[in-house]
Amino acid sequence: MNDKYAPHIEELAKALDGIDHDDIKIELDKLIRFRVPLEEAKRTVLNKFSSKEAPEIKIKDISNAPKSFTLKGRITSVEKRNFVLKGETVDLYSGKILDETGVCLFTAWNDFCLNEGDIIRVHHAYMKLWNNRPELNFGQRSIVEKLPEDPSIPRTEQLFTQTKKIIEINSSDLLVSSQGIVTEMYHRDVTVKGKDTTIIEGVIADETGKLPFTSWVPMDGVDIGNAISFKAAHVRIFRGIPSLNFTHETSWELLPDNKCPFSKNKIMTHEPTSIPIASVLEKNGLFDAVVTGNIISVRPGSGLIERCPVCNRVVQNNVCRAHGTVEGVKDMRIKAILDDGTGAVYIMLNRELSETIYGRSMDEAENIIKLSLSKDAVYESMKRSLIGTYLTVRGNSSKSEFGTTIVARSVWVPEDDLLSRLESLLLKLPEDV
Known part of the structure; x- marks a missing residue:
């Protein structure tokens, strides 16, 4: 048999684990000599030697x-x-x-x-x-x-587009249709396959929730505050969070005020309110979630760190896992666990937010290390200062095998005082307690 068929014999042997190469070669050679097309011959050999054809x-x-x-x-x-x-x-x-x-x-x-x-x-x-x-x-x-061509199989995936509310769009969707208000919108220049392209990014919201969107096509006439209806938007997933992608296959139209099914002003002026952490844990990812709770632990890795100047990964001893020996860039962060009684999530605070909540700048933190001669001095100081702190955190959540994490976009101490919180808790207790 010609050596050009050797890769196909090897391919069949891997699929038919346990079948002798010579037996496969004999059967394939027999079919090829009778001028059976190669792909059909391979399928025939596969069917013959498979003890049980996969359903x-x-x-x-x-x-x-x-x-x-x-x-x-x-x-x-x-x-x-x-x-x-x-x-x-x-x-x-x-x-x-x-x-x-x-x-x-x-x-x-x-x-x-x-x-x-x-x-x-x-x-x-x-x-x-x-x-x-x-x-x-x-x-x-x-x-x-x-x-060969089969007319029973559709040519376009748009036939399987589902119509959903924004909050209902999840990681199992590929194409969706919906309506919403554009609450954020800006243009960005990117390079795709060597070609400079201007894309539109923003946020679209309805009365149930909000999601980020990216449009790879012009959206003439659309601006912040406009209501739009769109069909066949692609759903992409990043860290468990769905986002909408408008392509040439996506159609959209502006909705006049008398056809808008929800209040524009209410959506545009709405500030998200805290939700129970248990609700965050139920999702693989949430966009722009707000939770409130107490810091019950400040995790190792908090404090002063160094990052790779190329990929921004945290480096140890000036060694990056991806780029080897580098000159680390100094940074500061807080990794903590926030608990509200319904559940707990990891929170990640960048330098700016860490300085705000910790109450010390990165320069001051460096002085703490110099005075104490311990690289863990800032981490220990953060634990003493922050554990028990009552915080509201706003950001995107994502779930992994290690748990659910919220990367904070903003963080603040809620205005409600301790007395009002205690009164609220007491009201929840049974009367006989």
Whole structure:
């Protein structure tokens, strides 16, 4: 058999773990000699030697998919990306695939020569959760066969757009339609694939909540305070927080005042109020959340630190995990745990907020270290000063395997006094206590 088929034999051998290479080679050679197309021949060999063919599922069922399955669908987008794995640059291919029941993201860990519009059947695919989204994956054990055109499979993912309120948009959504008020808006110049582009960023809100948005297309006539209705916005996830992306596929229109379903003035003037920390813990991420509680712990890593001048990571002994030996840039931060009785979250305060809450500047903190001759002096001082402090924190929350963290955008001491808080707590106690 021609050596050009060796990679295909190896691919089949990986998919058919335990089957002898020679047996695979004999069967494939037999089919090739009868002029069976290569992809069809591979599928036939796979079917013959598989003790149990993986069940074929639809995209709507991918959340509950078995460990290995087969799926048929149309590629609607694909792009090549690379990342560093164990010191080596590895290529992967990602995009979207749909069938008549839905659309989902996919990641291919090998080059299967996929193109936009291709209809494929993937054998031995598997599902992984990424940013809490079910994602189709196929790699070393997978076999991908390209199929002829099938009119039953849609050509556009816009058919699966859902209409939702802002607060209902979550990490499981890919395309959504909604309405809202533009509460923030600004332009920013970026470089995409070597081309300078101006994008629009901002925040859109309705009576239920708010989310950040990015528009990659002009939004002529739209300004802060305008109400808009949009269809087929892409939902992106960053650190568990959804954001809206307006592309050429997204349509939008300005809503006149008599068609706006909510009060513009109320939304524009609304200041977010504190919510129970338990409500934050229920979400994978929240945009612009406000919580109030007591600092019950100041965590190691607080105080004076040094950051990498390239990537901003915290460095130890002038060594960055990504860039090696560097000249660290001095900074200050507070890492703490905030508890309100319903739950607890980590909070992260940058230099400016740390100086405000700690009551000392970074220069003063450096003097504390010089006088004490201990690099932990500021951290110990922060613990003495801050534990028990009653604070309100405003920022974005995100959840990881280590817990939920709020990166503070602002922080302040609430105006309500201790007496009123005690009275509120006493009212919650049973009368017989």
